[in-house]
Amino acid sequence: MVIVNPISGTKSKKGVGIQIAKELRKLGYVVELRHTTAGGDATKWAREAADHDYYGVVVCGGDGTVNEAARGVRGSETALGIIPMGSGNGLARHLQVPLNLKGALKVIGENRVLACDYGTANDKPFFCTFGVGYDAVVTEKFNRMPSRGLKQYLRTMLDEFPTYKGEEYKILVNGHVLTDKALLIAVCNASQYGNNAYIAPEASIKDGLLDVTIIHTGNAINRALAGLDVLVGLIGKTTKSTTIRTREVTIIRKKGGPVHLDGEPDTMLERIDVACHPGQLRLFSTARKSHYRALLSPKIPILSPIVLTTLDLIYKIGDAFTPRRRK
Numbered sequence: 001m002v003i004v005n006p007i008s009g010t011k012s013k014k015g016v017g018i019q020i021a022k023e024l025r026k027l028g029y030v031v032e033l034r035h036t037t038a039g040g041d042a043t044k045w046a047r048e049a050a051d052h053d054y055y056g057v058v059v060c061g062g063d064g065t066v067n068e069a070a071r072g073v074r075g076s077e078t079a080l081g082i083i084p085m086g087s088g089n090g091l092a093r094h095l096q097v098p099l100n101l102k103g104a105l106k107v108i109g110e111n112r113v114l115a116c117d118y119g120t121a122n123d124k125p126f127f128c129t130f131g132v133g134y135d136a137v138v139t140e141k142f143n144r145m146p147s148r149g150l151k152q153y154l155r156t157m158l159d160e161f162p163t164y165k166g167e168e169y170k171i172l173v174n175g176h177v178l179t180d181k182a183l184l185i186a187v188c189n190a191s192q193y194g195n196n197a198y199i200a201p202e203a204s205i206k207d208g209l210l211d212v213t214i215i216h217t218g219n220a221i222n223r224a225l226a227g228l229d230v231l232v233g234l235i236g237k238t239t240k241s242t243t244i245r246t247r248e249v250t251i252i253r254k255k256g257g258p259v260h261l262d263g264e265p266d267t268m269l270e271r272i273d274v275a276c277h278p279g280q281l282r283l284f285s286t287a288r289k290s291h292y293r294a295l296l297s298p299k300i301p302i303l304s305p306i307v308l309t310t311l312d313l314i315y316k317i318g319d320a321f322t323p324r325r326r327k
Contacts, residue, residue: 001049003069005036005061008086016060020083023105046072054078058108062086063128063194067262070127074118074281081108081284088194088263090128096286108284115279116205119189121272126261129193130274132251133184134164139260166217172250183215185251187274200243208278212244248275
């Protein structure tokens with residue numbers, strides 16, 4: 001089954017579904033083509049395909065459409081293939097699926113299927129990232145914008161940044177209770193949000209674990225530098241962020257509010273229970289080893305230690321000049 005979301009991303013999908021179906025038929029598959037017209041279509045149709053023992057579902061769209069289709073096939077023997085045509089394409093980028101139609105179809109033609117993990121937050125599934133805090137607020141506002149794309153997302157981030165101060169969290173993980181005022185908490189099955197903005201560079205989609213990235217709050221300079229860490233791939237390597245690897249985590253905040261699942265906005269209550277479900281999603285993937293190249297990748301790798309040392313020094317100077325709150 002081929003499922004196409006004609007309005008995802010910024011590029012026209014005219015004729016793409018027919019082309020995908022044509023190429024898959026050349027490989028010997030019997031192909032059924034469908035185009036979504038409403039939210040939930042991809043989940044309903046993918047589940048129908050799984051229930052009828054289809055060999056695969058190929059989804060053409062962005063991370064939101066991929067999330068919907070993956071919900072339908074998780075826990076089944078039906079494999080999911082991705083033709084990435086969204087704004088961020090986080091899961092496809094993590095899997096090293098080419099962002100062009102010919103390359104993505106070649107991955108499916110190679111017929112290399114991996115048993116991968118997925119996560120749930122209060123029983124709602126995610127396949128790339130789940131988040132609370134700053135990124136959830138930005139996602140909520142971004143999804144109300146009339147236009148999409150990286151430039152619009154960055155503009156939304158910058159608009160929200162001056163006023164967002166972080167939240168108080170209690171985090172129950174690996175037998176420990178942590179309390180933190182954080183800019184955001186991201187629970188990651190895969191490594192990035194999309195567009196090579198890495199929030200958990202070392203995350204693996206098939207290790208049976210989730211990477212929990214906590215970006216600590218601080219003064220405006222340090223918050224901005226933590227955002228830069230995401231863009232240059234240094235997240236988790238400086239003192240302003242912490243990464244914990246775990247099978248499950250509970251996040252408790254003072255009140256309910258926005259969250260995001262694979263870049264799609266939602267709301268949840270104060271307590272959020274997040275869990276990994278190992279090997280329960282079959283995905284067409286490349287034979288290439290996953291590696292990351294940051295959105296603003298440093299041109300000279302040898303500079304990385306210098307960059308890390310400099311950032312940590314700036315963080316410490318910023319903290320030293322931050323007024324302390326009275327008890």
